[in-house]
Amino acid sequence: MQEERQRLQEEDVGALSSVALSECCAAADYRAGALGSQRFQCMQGAAGGDNVIHDQDALAVHILDVLLVDDQRLLTGSRDGLILDDDRLTHIQLRTFAGGNPVFAALARHFVGQRDALGLGGQDHVKLGGFFQQSCGACLGQLHITEHDESGNIHSYQFVKSVIRSRVKGVYKEINALLDGSNDPALVTKYKDVMAQLPAMTELYEKRLALRKARGAMDIESDEAKLVMDEEGRCVDIVKRTRGVSECMIEEFMLLANQCAANAGRTHHVPFVYRIHEAPDAERMEKLSNTLKACGLNVHFAGEVPTQLELSAILDETRGQPIQIPVHTGILRSMQKARYSPEPKGHYGLVLADYAHFTSPIRRYPDLAIHRILTDMLVGKPEQELIKDYTGFATHASEQSSRQEVSAVRIERDVEDLYKAEYMHNHLGEVYTGTVAGITPRGVFVELDNTVEGFVPAAQLCKGEPQVIDGVSMLDPLTGKSWMLGSSMKIQVAAADVALGRIDFEYMVE
Secondary structure (H helix, E strand, O other): OOOOOOOOOOOOOOOOOOOOOOOEEOOEEEEOHHHOEEEEEOOOOOOOOOOEEEEEEEEEEEEEOOOOOEOOEOOEEEOOEEEOOOOOOOOOOOOOOOOOOOOOOOEEHHHOOOOOOOOOOOOOOOOHHHHHHHOOEEEEEEEEEEEEEOOOOEEEEEEEEEEEEEOOEEOHHHHHHHHOOOOOHHHHHHOOOOOOHHHHHHHHHHHHHHHHHHOOOOOOOOOOEEEEEOOOOOEEEEEEOOOOHHHHHHHHHHHHHHHHHHHHHHHOOOOOOEEEEOOOOHHHHHHHHHHHHHOOOOOOOOOOOOOHHHHHHHHHHHOOOOOHHHHHHHHHHHOOOOEEEOOOOOEOOOOEOOOOOOOOOOOOHHHHHHHHHHHHHHOOOOHHHHHHHHHHHHHHHHHHHHHHHHHHHHHHHHHHHHHHHHHHHOOOOOEEEEEEEEEEOOEEEEEOOOOOEEEEEHHHHOOOOOEEEOOOEEEOOOOOOEEEOOOEEEEEEEEEEOOOOEEEEEEOOO
């Protein structure tokens, strides 16, 4: 059954998952100093007819590490992993942490010799944990957009190593409320130091979003589950994860940071770890054409492989319509799997020549690999040394990360299935109306409003041998009844096997 079940969410295609941060820095001071910086000019495709705006503070994207700096314990990064700075501190401790535990900061290796830049002077005994918790965060990487035009095209950007001081501990739902016009005195007071920045951030976000839509980046509808756990780690509720303007804004700025990082690696001809997404092949396109025809759409593409604008037009045309699910699912199935590569092959789904994973709220290894390369670029390491040091590294990191991503995604989905089964075990016998989300010769998968999926055997639906058409619809030839992706179905929760992460539904005749 697991082999039949096709989870079709693709991280970089369509509506990207919301940034998994419970809080973000709405504004910060920064100091680069001796920590390193480099300015890059004119991204490919950025030139336009609008006047160029020169603004050092147009946009700053701060990327913090997620390791823990504890009192009098300093964690530093080296090319070979974690090391202890023997000249300053006497011991080191690496602690794992779960969601909800504090993250103070972590320092890249060259920060160790720059204590004055951190405001620590020459002190050997400083309570680092308390200092960073209250005052600063050390950035593994920080992007500054320094020039853009009135349409939001970027003309220059700058990467720096820096220390930031957060002005406010921003929370997405609170910022969303402010953007919606809330005059809650408590919120206004909390965000008074950054209120003037919110309209400017929103304006830049809207410009960047318009550019993304204009180039045809695909927005495929998909639902993400939020598991609500009790104090003992049991799943007590499942809801759809929603995104407001602030989540989308941060997501758009992270996309821009990823684009700039990849552009820096490609234009400087240094080994790099890119996130690539190749165009679909002819075989996938033939299957897509059959799916669209089964949905009643007679679509003709100008070329053998459709352009992103052509596919985006189909997505927008069917959005909110009864055939949205089969059409969006069919287009998603037609896509190649995004992967990591040392070659800058671009990103088909996002319609970008340059893309990499420079930002991540969970610190993927490719992000750290890119930070390592950019760090050496910022301190002025010669190009030939960069090529010598990182050519093999970039290839190995790309291949390993692509393999591990597949395993990580599978494990994440399996664990989510276990929690969903645990939750639905407490709702046996209850009746719901769901949506047909998958069709196989053995039966159909029905998704509830809370994203839980269960299986209904074909024997409950069809008296004869079921006829499945392109994975889009199922027909019972004896009764003439049919079911299509996206159609509603009334079901009863029949069984929930927590160990297998399997949920079975029983079809309820309406």
